Amino acid sequence: MKQILVDIEIDKLTNSIENTVSGDIFDTDVYQLFNNDGKQINKADWQFKWHEQIKLKDRETYKLVIKDNPKIIQGLISFSDQGDHIYMHLIESAKFNKGKQKIYTGVTGNLVAFACKCSFEKDYEGYLAFDAKTVLVKHYQETLYATHFKGTKMMIETPAANRLIKQYFKT
Amino acid sequence: MGLIREPKDVDFYVIDKPWTDKERKEFSAFIKLRKEQQKKRSARILTKKGRKVVA
Numbered sequence: 001m002k003q004i005l006v007d008i009e010i011d012k013l014t015n016s017i018e019n020t021v022s023g024d025i026f027d028t029d030v031y032q033l034f035n036n037d038g039k040q041i042n043k044a045d046w047q048f049k050w051h052e053q054i055k056l057k058d059r060e061t062y063k064l065v066i067k068d069n070p071k072i073i074q075g076l077i078s079f080s081d082q083g084d085h086i087y088m089h090l091i092e093s094a095k096f097n098k099g100k101q102k103i104y105t106g107v108t109g110n111l112v113a114f115a116c117k118c119s120f121e122k123d124y125e126g127y128l129a130f131d132a133k134t135v136l137v138k139h140y141q142e143t144l145y146a147t148h149f150k151g152t153k154m155m156i157e158t159p160a161a162n163r164l165i166k167q168y169f170k171t
Numbered sequence: 172m173g174l175i176r177e178p179k180d181v182d183f184y185v186i187d188k189p190w191t192d193k194e195r196k197e198f199s200a201f202i203k204l205r206k207e208q209q210k211k212r213s214a215r216i217l218t219k220k221g222r223k224v225v226a
Contacts, residue, residue, distance in 0.1 A: 084199050085198070090185060092184065149201065
């Protein structure tokens, strides 16, 4: 099997993504993608070059899927281990989860919570850094509890990471 | 437990912008400082709790 379920308690991931029309909540799983998993990603559905991301050795790429429906990717994230924190390189919701007509909401929050959990597992106390688009800074502050570090550089610190994880993972 | 819903008209993106060594060092120093501050805060809380028990 090419897919490897990451060794966190995925089965406890809950309240993950919500259907914007019905309001139904779907449990999700997160899988790591590897060099030869490119065929799972339809280039036309994504703005970023994820085929290139999964080939980069300095980072890990994960897909978020609805439980028992691993073929339809809801969102992707790539991040790297910086020795004392995690750096989030890219994050993107699937084409059908973008804009006013998005089918599911909560995809990116779920993936960020997952990255924070990885940060805790690496003993980085949840620290996560990323570069935000200027127009999205306010949204990151409000929805991900992120704070400014410098310029457009933002971070999620321990209390915020805990808060995110509690929102997505049963404890 | 709650779900983090991004606003419907907002799609989250980040910019993959490699940090310079200087920026990385600054951030590492910042993390170290924050962890020390947190440790001191935790120690203060423990001390306060200890006093309450003695009182």
